[in-house]
Amino acid sequence: MALDLAFELMMLLTSGCALLVSAWLFWRARRRRSMKALAGFGVMMALWCAGHVAVFHGWERLGIALILANPLMPTFFLDFAVGFVNQGPGHTPWLDRLARHRGLLYLAAVLVSGVTLWFGGGGIIAFGPFDHYFVFQGSGWFNIGYTISVGVLAHTLLLWGFTRHRGNRKRSIAAMFAAGAWGLWLATSFIFPSLGLLWYPWPMLLLPSYVLLLVYGVVRYQMLEVNAWANRALLWTLLTLLVLGLIALFSAMAGSFGMQALANVPQWQLWLYSMLLLLLMLALYRPLNKLVERLIYPGSRLDEQLLDTWLARLRDAAGWQELAREAEQLLSRQMGQSVRVRLLAEPPLPEPGPGLQLWCLHQPGGWQFRLLGFDDVTPGMRLTADVFASLLATRCGLLERSLQLAEAERKRLSEQHLVELGGLAAAMAHELRNPLNIIAMATAGLEASRKTMIQHQLQRADRLISDMLAYAGQLQIQRRPVALAPLLDSLQSQFDWQQARFDYRLPPGFTLQADPYRLQQVLVNLIDNALAFVRNQEGGRLLLEAGDRPGSLCLHNNGPAIPADLRDRLFRPFVTRRSGGSGLGLAIVQRIMDAHGGQIRHSAELGWPVSFELYFPEEHTP
Missing domain, CATH: 1.20.1070.10 (Rhodopsin 7-helix transmembrane proteins)
Incomplete structure (x- = not known):
């Protein structure tokens, strides 16, 4: 040239x-x-x-x-x-x-x-x-x-x-x-x-x-698409150089193999023909690629617009049920038949049902997917399901992290609210106890009956202030083994039993991993709450016994059963059916059990009208 x-x-x-x-x-x-x-x-x-x-x-x-x-x-x-x-x-x-x-x-x-x-x-x-x-x-x-x-x-x-x-x-x-x-x-x-x-x-x-x-x-x-274009351009450039080099080598050696006519063709013409052939291949690559995909994966209709639609719809789901429902609709529409989607965060796994199913499983290494009932679908439909399942598994991981962050933020705000509430409660308690002390001193010269009535009301107000401080304040838990029987014996003298009978059935040397002061507070609140309903009842009885698993207790009483409409909100503050109660006793117990990493729940299925089951874990759970 x-x-x-x-x-x-x-x-x-x-x-x-x-x-x-x-x-x-x-x-x-x-x-x-x-x-x-x-x-x-x-x-x-x-x-x-x-x-x-x-x-x-x-x-x-x-x-x-x-x-x-x-x-x-x-x-x-x-x-x-x-x-x-x-x-x-x-x-x-x-x-x-x-x-x-x-x-x-x-x-x-x-x-x-x-x-x-x-x-x-x-x-x-x-x-x-x-x-x-x-x-x-x-x-x-x-x-x-x-x-x-x-x-x-x-x-x-x-x-x-x-x-x-x-x-x-x-x-x-x-x-x-x-x-x-x-x-x-x-x-x-x-x-x-x-x-x-x-x-x-x-x-x-x-x-x-x-x-x-x-x-x-x-x-x-x-611009990310530029890198994809550069990747293809570099690939074709290297392929072109390789072809031109091979053509030059073949042209130089053609005479040695008896192909003299080919050896006499000018090398630039061979290169030109090769370049034209490569350009033709480049022009036909995309349509031929689509044709091959349709032959190998018939029925598959995946493109960037469809993937963007899937991502946008899955991203809009704010919860697990909404995500599963959205995924079922998208995949079923694309497959042309019903597909059930299940998001399984914890084992055990259920038995597979009939029909097409997509399971997203939470594994130690992250979310994985499993396709069930897809053995008889066409390769194209299986490819569609695989791509969708991969997107859904990724979205499950993102949603999980998003919900964890939201829960952490909710807990942070709740703890901040409790700190503020504790400070307010402490300030109010100080301001309220000063006038209460003045009132108590002013009753010194009154007649006995009136003085007793006023002192009783002052004690009630002081107990209400103490309950408010206990509920709103910070709970510092210092766990150690506590022998329960001696603690119960020491507490019995603090209550006005009024012929109500209290028993406990505990294995010898029974201990709990708990904060002694907070455990005493739990028992005092539960027993005092039960006595309010059984002390004036003929044959009133309370029984405390060890539960079926280590660290568990059951406190029963034969007082009137708790109404069904009250059971769901029993441990909320200011919910009570006790005359003169503050409505904070069970709420305080709930807070103390949560601070121990334990649980408390009401039950009416243990053979008693009212039972409370408590569980103190052997090791502290933050």
Whole structure:
């Protein structure tokens, strides 16, 4: 192939690549002015290359005008650099002012181009394989000097931005510098004939790579689809080089194998045929790929729009039931038949039922999926189910973490509320007990009956204050083994039994892992609450016995059964059926059991009208 023709083809290829990339950038830029300026740089690169082609074909005035317009090329790049650097943490006022006066930069570039064109800044010479080649003359050196100065200014600005930015923007600037060094080396050979060095500009044959590398370096960290395109482009480039190398080797060895006719074919023709064949393969790849997918996976209709729809619908589900219901609707619609979706967070696993089922299981390594009943579906439908199940498993993991964060935040706010409530309760208790003490001292001179009545009410008020402090305050639990029988014996003298009978049945040496003071508080509240209903009842009885598992107790009484409408809210504060009660006794017991990591629940199924089951774990559960 003639060297002048090779140079012309590279200029045309560079121009075409620059126009295509610029059009794509302008389409994707939307409101990002910096990307539009980079698209303008690409357009000027295309015109500059077109100017060389015009010179080759004898259109000298047009070609010289396009080449001498090259100051606009670095001006567009400077405009891009200003916008690219002046974003995020690198935003500065002086760059804002420069951006507002960018019009002056373009005006200066146009004036330099016009003046050098008017004063004949370029000429045409013949050397080597070229009959027409552009060289700078006279004022043209001012043109190239201005162009280089603006380019240096743009790269200096990028270097300053490199020190200010982090992350992907910093990586983009580094990639631009690497592409700029590559472009500088390529363009240097273009200047040599103007300096009297009549060397063939070999590096200029690689000029198409410059604009592609520059734009790719900018957008590879900004637009993910560019990386997918670059992956395919690099693959096809390597495949092309491999094919061309094999063709050259085969052509050189064809004569040795008796294929003289093939050996006589010019190598460039073989390369041209190979390139045409590769381009044909590239054009047919996507339709053939879709055809093969339909043959191998009939019935499969997966595409990016469908996957985006699935992700959006699954992302909108705020709970497990809603997620399972949404997943069933999406998969059943896609499969054309009913599919049951089950989200199983804990074993044991249920028995599989009939029909198609998708199970998402919570495993130690994360959420996994299992397809049941899919043995007889087509490969395409199985592929659809596999892809959907993978998305659903991922969404289950994200929802689990989201709910955990929400629960942690709820607990934090609850604990903060309790701290505030505890502080308020302590302040109120102090303010209330002062007037109560004054009232108690004022009863000293009253007659006995009236004094007794007032003292009884004062004790009730003091007990109510103590209950409020116990419920609202911070619970500090210090667990240790507590022998229960001696504790019960010491407590019996504190109650007014009024002929009610109290018994306990405990194994010898029975102990609980609990805070002694809080355990006493639990027993006092439960026994006092039961006595309020059985002490005036004939044959009233309380029984405390060990439960079926270690650390468990059952406190029974034969008082009236608790109404069904009260059982669900029995442990809430200020819920009581006891005359004169504060409604905080059982709520305090619930808080103490929670602080131990234990449980308390009411039962009417243990042979007694009222039973409370308590469980203190052997080890502390936070």
